[in-house]
Amino acid sequence: MVRALSKLVVFGVGLIGGSFSLALKRAGGAGDVVGIGRDAANLETARRAGIAQRTYTIADSWQHELRDATLVLVAVPVGQMAAVFAEMAPHLGPATVVSDAGSTKRDVILAARAALARALPRFVPAHPIAGTEHSGAGAAFESLYDGRNVVLTPLPETHDDAAALVEACWKACGARVARLDPARHDALFAAVSHLPHALAFALVGALAARPDRDDYFRYAASGFRDFTRLAASNPEMWRDICLANRDVLRAELASYGKELARIDLLLERADGNALAHYFAAARDARAAWLATHAADGDV
């Protein structure tokens, strides 16, 4: 990257925040790194993994570390962003850039607007599209973002140099950076991520609630396993995301319900031709998507 961050502060030293530090260090782009989090044992892991030189729990006196920070990355669940922004705002230095790693953007921006005051033009909302089924500092690794998409959703007020710094950092981490309007971001991810999570939770939840669930689960096979993999995701994180984006998610649920009604109508009519065409169109669209994006290495 163009210049190294002289000091990075990571709020929430888990898979996402920890990997950001490791990836920047790999690129020679992070000097002093400070980690702040809730769990002392996790922070100890972060120090041993070389993610951060110094760490603080929320209860410690960490406020003085913000004043000379080049960048503060807030990588906590979206439901905790507002509280973290409010706690750090009074202590930010005049040149410190703030970014986040939340999966939803309108709610994070609302929280930032409410808390950051004069620091708002140096806030750059971001969403790295990466992760694994593991969490915590011990799960972090330096190549997590290689070839992944990171979406920035700058505000009208966002200073160009603040956005440029965050973009340069993510590129140094190996990611590709795109920019979207925040509402557009939330609409797109409601459809391709939040809805599929809800659908997977719903399928498993509905079967698990049946008194004869064991009979069903006994015959579930690899297709069911893949379809429901999203239901292995962290319940609290997905509660936060679904609530944060609930207006668009509810619209997507309604739209998906209409799609199921369309399939139901074809079944009612026993319209085999239309069903086969419908299935073939979906298969072909998915194959085209995979052909394009697998070539990019991002799927």
Added chain:
Amino acid sequence: MVRALSKLVVFGVGLIGGSFSLALKRAGGAGDVVGIGRDAANLETARRAGIAQRTYTIADSWQHELRDATLVLVAVPVGQMAAVFAEMAPHLGPATVVSDAGSTKRDVILAARAALARALPRFVPAHPIAGTEHSGAGAAFESLYDGRNVVLTPLPETHDDAAALVEACWKACGARVARLDPARHDALFAAVSHLPHALAFALVGALAARPDRDDYFRYAASGFRDFTRLAASNPEMWRDICLANRDVLRAELASYGKELARIDLLLERADGNALAHYFAAARDARAAWLATHAADGDV
């Protein structure tokens, strides 16, 4: 297995029928194997792969091969079963056992009842729970059924020794064999297989129909890929399955719609506690399922 089949006839020499022959041969359980199918090039592949010594297209004179067959396995799409049963019925020998490999059972049984006449007690409906995303004789391999479930749904009329022969063959193929009532089979698989396929086709189909679909597909990532893997399945095969089982599938669609309405209500109320509990219950049920069945090697 207890005794080798002196002669096996496979109708439909694709992944399923071809792998059945290869797996039996591996176990020393198949002597003479005859393949019958629609595509001469595929049959040539089957001969070269050692699946069958002799092959016939439907248009050839294959009828004489049935009279002394120990077992005829019909491994064609369920929509073609009725026609195949009708064509072969007059030529079956007095001791020949017939089985199938269809993913639905009530419709196949209905077709067998209509066509097989005096051979019906020697018909053993079966459903091997196995497959890959590939098809055709060239995709067949001898270990496809290792550790997989095969469900038999015998009729009240089915002779015990016919069912025992088919069970012994599948066990020789490496599979575990269970028995279910045909209606129960169709109900269970509507929920754990047919519904997830329809849901995956619907998600991709709905996105693909949007004018701005490229924006959505651009940000779809690995979770979307896994969730929609079932939408890579063969459209004609799944049209047949969905139509064959449409009464139960429609009931499952309606039930799933109610489950989505429940989630929508939690979102409308912004009931974070209930959402997190719902998601956690689903995650835990899935983890318990995987822990049990991954240990069995069947997921």
